[in-house]
Amino acid sequence: MxxxxxxxxxxxxxxxxxxxxxxxxxxxxxxxxxxxxxxxxxxxxxxxxxxxxxxxxxxxxxxxxxxxxxxxxxxxxxxxxxxxxxxxxxxxxxxxxxxxxxxxxxxxxxxxxxxxxxxxxxxEHSAGSIMTIEYVDLKKEMTVEEALEHIRKTGVDKETINTCYVIDENRILEGIISIRKLILCDKNSIIKDIMKKDFIYVNTLDDQETVAKLFKKYDLISIPVTDNEKRLVGIITIDDIIDIIDQENTEDLQKMAAMAPSEEEYLKTSTLQLAKNRITWLLILMISATFTGNIIRKFEDVLQSVVILAAFIPMLMDTGGNAGSQSSTLIIRGLALGEIKSKDVLKVIKKELGVSLLTGIVLAFVNFIRLHFLEKTSLLISITVCISLFFTVVLAKVVGGILPIAAKKAKVDPAIMASPLITTIVDALALIIYFTTAKVLLKI
The missing domain is CATH 1.25.60.10 (MgtE N-terminal domain-like)
Structure with a gap:
């Protein structure tokens, strides 16, 4: 340059x-x-x-x-x-x-x-808003030779000619055919005899995220868009879908980080706008964190009786939050890719329960060795901390797996049920488990 x-x-x-x-x-x-x-x-x-x-x-x-x-x-x-x-x-x-x-x-x-x-x-964000009308349509009565000649005349300014769309006199979509098949077939073959009648298409009002999932599922490079009468009105090509996937992934990442979604580039967004995007969720999470403080105040007598218990609160809350975030991230991703459906909630619970039992046992065992044998913490307190850790991990992973699915069923973006929100919920549950266990085992 x-x-x-x-x-x-x-x-x-x-x-x-x-x-x-x-x-x-x-x-x-x-x-x-x-x-x-x-x-x-x-x-x-x-x-x-x-x-x-x-x-x-x-x-x-x-x-x-x-x-x-x-x-x-x-x-x-x-x-x-x-x-x-x-x-x-x-x-x-x-x-x-x-x-x-x-x-x-x-x-x-x-x-x-x-x-x-x-x-x-x-x-906005519908199939109709992202489609293009630059496509090649063919009549089913055409021969292959006529179809190729038609493509030569009209295909110059089309966005793609890889796939051609066969319509009737009322523009009803009846089939599709690839340019490869046209080139390889006999020039006298009739289009209706060689076209593909079983094809994937979308409606103009379908959500762009649904369209993106179809592209991924069927490895498409383009998809026809029809109106309610199945008349062909446009096509969507893979280059537009890549942009949409990028937008959707960015939006999910921002929601998972407890921020309002923004399509503006970071360096080109004003400081005021960045603050606006973040402050709402920070306020919600800050206020919700007062529940954690209330739980600690409620069990103040437990902490005063055995002061050392306070030293293990950060470890329990952090481990629980991390465990919940791991599960929620995997479930949110699975929902986004269509690998997990709302009806799979029992399967998810079973899977996360199994994972949490294994990870909980390992974490609790390692923690017990560290506390009792290396740091010389008393047996009862070590057991109290490790039992609390085990149940916190189990609960955190199950909650982290269920909440995104519950959000999906409630027609709320599952990405909202991500790290910050789940961490806040798990923190409160971890403290309740911890202090309740301490009261029972330490007879406070």
Whole structure:
């Protein structure tokens, strides 16, 4: 890029254009993101060959897209929007303020404008909002030769031609066929005889996360989208699904860390916004932690009688919290991947009970050796701590396994039932077990 910048500074725009044309559009977008001088970014963008400018634009960062749209002429805006795939255009427009959307739409032709408005009316995160209409459709009466000729004529500006979609006169989706099969079949074969009639499709209103799961389950590279009458209205391609998986994973990680989800990059999010995203859950967890304090106050007589018991509270609470977090993380991931269903709650309890019994016995045994033989803690106190540790681990793992499934059944994101919340619940349970065990064994 340094060479290209030098050529531009020397006003050798034709040479710079030729150098840019040799590069991959993704690499050009990445290079533009590294340039701090916004005016230079616009200069470079303007000299890009027209046939790759829209592709580069689709990979650029949102802030740069906005600056370019505000810096170029209406005619240039129209060229970009008309050359972009519809799904990329919609993704960009969804992030813009209303006045910017109006500016862009007024520079598009009537047909494109109608299509974009239709896409913008689909619910957010639905299959309809992420699909594209750039696909190849075929008639079932066509021969293979006619189908291939049709693809040659119409497939140039389509997002993918790997899979073609067979429709009837009412646009009802009847089958799919791969370009590979078309090439290998006899040219006189009829499409309806060789098309695949058993295929996976989604409705325009299906959630994008459901669509992503279908891609993973069936190893798809594209999927047709139909309306309620099974009319073909668009397709979703794997590149959009990768973005969705990335978004969903980021959202789950943020929720598991007790933060409000945000799609903004960390370094580009204001300090105030980052604080807002975190403060709500911190307040909830802080207030819920008062229950732990109340439990300690309730058993104050136990602590005063055997002061050494207080020394083992952090270890019990930390171990219980960690045990619960391990289980919840695995269950949340299993639910997200579709490996675990809500109906599997009894299987999960059985599995976590078995794991917790094994881990609880090992942890309690090792802890007993450490306390009684190495630290010379009295036998009764060592037994009290180890019994409490065992039951805390068992309870923590079962609770960590059940809560995400309960959240799923209640139609709440299971990621909410993650480390911070489960740790708070397990802390309270650990203290109750500990002090109750101490009162019984130590006869306090």
């Amino acid at each position: 340094k060479n290209i910048i030098e050529l531009i500074n020397q006003k050798k725009f034709l040479e710079a254009r030729e150098e840019l044309a040799k590069k991959n559009v993704v690499d050009i977008a990445a290079l533009l993101s590294e340039i701090k001088d916004k005016e230079l970014v616009v200069k470079i963008f303007r000299i890009l060959p027209k046939d790759i400018a829209a592709d580069v634009f689709s990979y650029m960062e949102h802030e740069q897209k906005l600056f370019i749209i505000n810096s170029i002429t209406d005619a240039e805006v129209a060229n970009i929007i008309n050359d972009l795939y519809i799904d990329d255009t919609v993704d960009f427009l969804e992030e813009l303020p209303a006045n910017m959307v109006k500016k862009i739409l007024k520079n598009t032709d009537e047909t494109t404008r109608a299509i974009i408005n239709q896409f913008l009316n689909y619910p």
